[in-house]
Structure formats: C-alpha cells, structure tokens
Amino acid sequence: MANIKHHGAVSGVTGSCHQLFCDEHRSVLVDCGMFQGAEASHLEQGSLAIGFSLDHIEALVVTHCHIDHVGRIPYLLAAGFDKPIYSTQATAQLLPLVIEDAIKVDITRDHDLIEKVLSRLRSLLRPFPYDEWFDLESLDTRCCFRMAGHILGSAYVEFDIPEQEKGSTNHGRERVVFSGDLGAPYSPLLAEPAAPEQADCLVIGSTYGDKLHEGRKNRLLALKQIVERCFSNAGTVLIPAFSIGRTQELLYEIEDIIHHSNDDWQQVDVIVDSPLAAEFTEHYRSLKTLWDQEARQKVMEGRHPLAFEQLLTVDNHTDHLRVVSHLKQSGRPAIVIAASGMCAGGRIVNYLKALLDDPRTDLLFVGYQAEGTPGRDIQEYGPKGGYVELEGEKITIAAGVHSISGYSAHADQKDLVDFVKGMKRKPKEIRIVHGDDLAKRALQVKLQGLVPEAKVWIPKH
Ligand SMILES: [Zn+2]
Numbered sequence: 001m002a003n004i005k006h007h008g009a010v011s012g013v014t015g016s017c018h019q020l021f022c023d024e025h026r027s028v029l030v031d032c033g034m035f036q037g038a039e040a041s042h043l044e045q046g047s048l049a050i051g052f053s054l055d056h057i058e059a060l061v062v063t064h065c066h067i068d069h070v071g072r073i074p075y076l077l078a079a080g081f082d083k084p085i086y087s088t089q090a091t092a093q094l095l096p097l098v099i100e101d102a103i104k105v106d107i108t109r110d111h112d113l114i115e116k117v118l119s120r121l122r123s124l125l126r127p128f129p130y131d132e133w134f135d136l137e138s139l140d141t142r143c144c145f146r147m148a149g150h151i152l153g154s155a156y157v158e159f160d161i162p163e164q165e166k167g168s169t170n171h172g173r174e175r176v177v178f179s180g181d182l183g184a185p186y187s188p189l190l191a192e193p194a195a196p197e198q199a200d201c202l203v204i205g206s207t208y209g210d211k212l213h214e215g216r217k218n219r220l221l222a223l224k225q226i227v228e229r230c231f232s233n234a235g236t237v238l239i240p241a242f243s244i245g246r247t248q249e250l251l252y253e254i255e256d257i258i259h260h261s262n263d264d265w266q267q268v269d270v271i272v273d274s275p276l277a278a279e280f281t282e283h284y285r286s287l288k289t290l291w292d293q294e295a296r297q298k299v300m301e302g303r304h305p306l307a308f309e310q311l312l313t314v315d316n317h318t319d320h321l322r323v324v325s326h327l328k329q330s331g332r333p334a335i336v337i338a339a340s341g342m343c344a345g346g347r348i349v350n351y352l353k354a355l356l357d358d359p360r361t362d363l364l365f366v367g368y369q370a371e372g373t374p375g376r377d378i379q380e381y382g383p384k385g386g387y388v389e390l391e392g393e394k395i396t397i398a399a400g401v402h403s404i405s406g407y408s409a410h411a412d413q414k415d416l417v418d419f420v421k422g423m424k425r426k427p428k429e430i431r432i433v434h435g436d437d438l439a440k441r442a443l444q445v446k447l448q449g450l451v452p453e454a455k456v457w458i459p460k461h
C-alpha cells in the first residue's frame with residue numbers, strides 16, 4: 001500500500017495538499033492549496049503557514065493552478081522549500097500569474113517582495129509536456145502528466161514509485177495516481193480526460209461525487225434564457241466565476257449564443273472585470289494546441305471564440321468602480337463576469353453590494369459554492385428573500401438567483417466512476433478526497449461496488 005499523508009482537502013474541497021512517500025523517508029508533495037470558506041475559518045490565525053515538516057520533501061508536483069491547489073506555495077517558499085516544482089508546460093506559464101495575484105490579495109503589495117518570490121518560483125519550476133514520463137530529481141521515482149480536461153494546463157498525475165510493501169507481484173514498482181480535479185465530458189474548450197491504464201493506488205477528488213450534471217444543451221439554453229430575461233427587465237446579469245477556466249468557458253459559450261442569435265444578443269456588453277481573467281484569456285487564446293476539436297473547428301471557420309466584438313475587459317480599479325456605478329444607475333443590460341467564484345472577495349463583491357438589492361439584477365452561479373462562503377449563503381437565502389453579509393454589511397437579496405450545475409469544470413459522479421471503470425488494471429486502494437462528506441460517501445459506495453476487492457476509503461487528517 002502506498003504511504004500518503006493528507007494535509008488538506010480531507011474535510012472539504014479546499015487546501016489540496018498530499019504527501020506521497022517514495023521510500024521510507026523521502027516524499028513529494030502533490031499540490032499545496034489554499035483553504036477557503038468554512039475550512040479556512042476553522043484554522044487559527046496565522047495557521048496558513050505550512051504546518052508540517054519539510055524535511056525530506058524532495059519535490060512539489062502541481063496538478064493545476066487553481067488557488068485551492070497552489071495557493072499556499074508562497075508559504076511553502078517562505079518556510080524554506082527549495083526543491084523542484086514540476087508541472088505541465090501550460091501550468092508553468094500560468095502559475096506565476098496566479099501566485100502573484102494570491103500574494104497581492106493575501107500577503108503584501110510590496111513589489112520587490114513579490115518579485116523576489118516570483119523569481120524564486122520561476123527558478124524552481126520544471127515544466128514537462130503531457131504524456132511523457134520523466135524522473136524526479138534525486139528520487140527513484142518517475143512521473144507523468146495526463147490531460148485532465150479541467151482547466152488549461154490541468155493534469156492528473158501518475159507516479160511510478162518503488163514498492164512500499166515487499167513481496168507482492170508488482171516487480172518492485174507501484175503505480176499511484178492523483179486525479180487532481182478531473183474535467184467533464186462535453187465541457188467547452190478542453191477535451192475530456194482519458195482513464196489511466198492502471199493504478200495500484202488512486203487518490204480521487206469527489207467534488208460532485210453525489211451529483212449528475214445537466215447535459216450541455218440544457219446548460220446553454222439555461223444561460224440563454226436567464227440572459228434574455230435581463231434584456232426584458234433591463235438589469236445586469238452577474239456571474240461570479242473563477243478567473244481561470246470558468247471565465248473562458250463562459251466566454252466560449254456566450255460567443256456561441258451570439259453567433260446563433262440576433263437582435264439583443266448583438267448589443268449586449270459582456271464585461272470581464274478581472275485583470276487576471278483577462279491575462280488568462282490571452283493565454284487560453286494563444287495555447288490553441290490544447291483546445292478540443294470543436295473549438296479548433298470554430299477557429300478554422302474564422303470565428304474568435306475568446307475574442308468577440310461585444311467583449312469588454314476592465315483593467316484598473318478606477319474603471320472598475322466606474323462600471324459598477326454606471327450599471328447601478330443605468331440598469332443597462334449587461335453580462336458581468338468577475339471573480340471570485342464563491343463571492344468571497346474579488347471585484348464581484350462591489351457588484352453584489354451595489355446590485356443585489358435591485359430586483360432587476362440576476363445572479364447566476366455556474367460553479368461550486370463551498371460551505372461558509374457568501375456564494376453559498378446567497379444561493380441558500382436569496383430565494384427566501386434573505387440577506388447576505390458582505391464585508392461586514394448586510395445586503396438584502398432582491399435579485400434573481402439562479403444556478404446551473406452543468407457548467408462545472410468538475411467531473412460528476414458518472415464521470416468519476418467512468419474514470420475508474422476505464423482502467424485496465426483496477427486499483428487495490430482508492431482514497432477519496434476533495435469533497436463534502438455526502439459527496440465522498442456517495443462516491444465511496446459507487447466505487448466500492450465497481451471494485452469490490454479494493455480498499456475504498458475516506459482518509460482523515
Ligand atoms: Zn480546480
């Protein structure tokens with residue numbers, strides 16, 4: 001059995017950080033993510049600092065650059081970590097942007113300090129292409145990134161490590177697979193992940209382990225209908241979204257709706273209010289080799305899925321405030337996409353404060369809202385005419401509140417089960433992480449049914 005310690009994503013979905021032992025002493029970290037929402041509020045002040053020993057940790061392997069997987073990297077560096085950081089090539093391009101943003105939000109705006117951290121990070125990064133096995137420096141361990149179809153650059157990771165328990169039939173090697181966050185089939189822009197050939201041990205995330213997503217057609221239609229309602233009542237549609245991944249998927253879908261519609265859709269402003277999202281959109285545009293077949297076909301037809309005419313990006317803070325007050329006064333139909341995805345900080349908060357108490361506003365959730373986040377509160381109390389607390393202010397929710405789960409860049413229960421089903425040699429051990437209790441338990445039941453002889457379990461700290 002593989003020896004793995006879980007330093008996060010065991011009591012919820014955030015703070016992904018797993019320590020895989022490659023021999024008795026030495027180990028690698030897989031992800032080093034930030035805690036968010038309720039999971040963060042359980043922590044004592046200052047405990048974002050790395051709470052485990054870095055002795056004999058020889059590397060960090062990054063699955064993808066969402067903040068709940070990489071957000072504690074600055075703390076890791078501050079704790080003295082100076083080992084290689086392995087990632088896909090696209091993730092290596094994007095990671096410094098994400099870390100810079102995270103530092104600015106959470107730690108400091110001191111330019112010199114930020115530059116110091118970033119140059120340290122760049123010097124440690126070791127980018128590798130997908131589907132290529134490589135050796136981890138100074139370890140008897142090989143590693144391979146496979147497309148996860150979740151966000152640009154995302155990977156699930158296969159490890160080939162020396163066998164931890166003697167005397168089994170594996171010829172002295174063991175295969176350990178970390179799913180990271182797996183994408184869903186039919187999601188925009190990126191192809192769905194293919195199952196690994198084999199695994200002895202699988203560590204699988206279960207964000208939507210108890211859900212089945214709506215089909216892609218319903219999702220597009222729901223988006224279209226909600227936005228069209230805003231054309232008729234002259235309000236703003238606010239979509240809180242991660243800057244990375246979700247924003248680009250939404251733009252891609254909105255372009256498709258505009259392409260097949262006329263009238264109002266040709267006029268509506270689509271506002272991306274996030275400098276980080278704008279930069280990421282650039283990278284998505286330039287890395288077309290990672291797009292799926294459908295997306296590349298659109299480009300061949302002369303369309304620009306991520307750079308259409310109605311698209312406006314808001315860069316500096318003054319412009320941001322100007323747009324917020326303009327929309328509040330004018331009630332002009334517009335679609336605003338802004339971070340953070342769970343309404344816990346970021347520019348979306350100013351929009352919510354200005355527009356949530358206006359019945360013309362519609363708020364559209366397209367992503368997972370973790371417990372304890374304002375997003376979850378709005379989802380829960382909004383339809384009952386309740387309120388939400390934002391930056392210490394109580395805001396009444398008069399806006400329409402909608403959720404479309406089909407937009408999730410996360411695999412649902414069937415996709416997760418298919419991931420295991422597709423393996424030629426099934427794991428002997430499956431560890432379920434990165435999910436609410438219900439999701440984890442539902443997935444556990446399904447996977448145990450699929451692989452009855454395996455140990456399928458939910459690790460705690
Ligand atoms: Zn993710």
Ligand SMILES: [Zn+2]
Nearest residue numbers: 066068069181
């Ligand atoms: Zn995640």
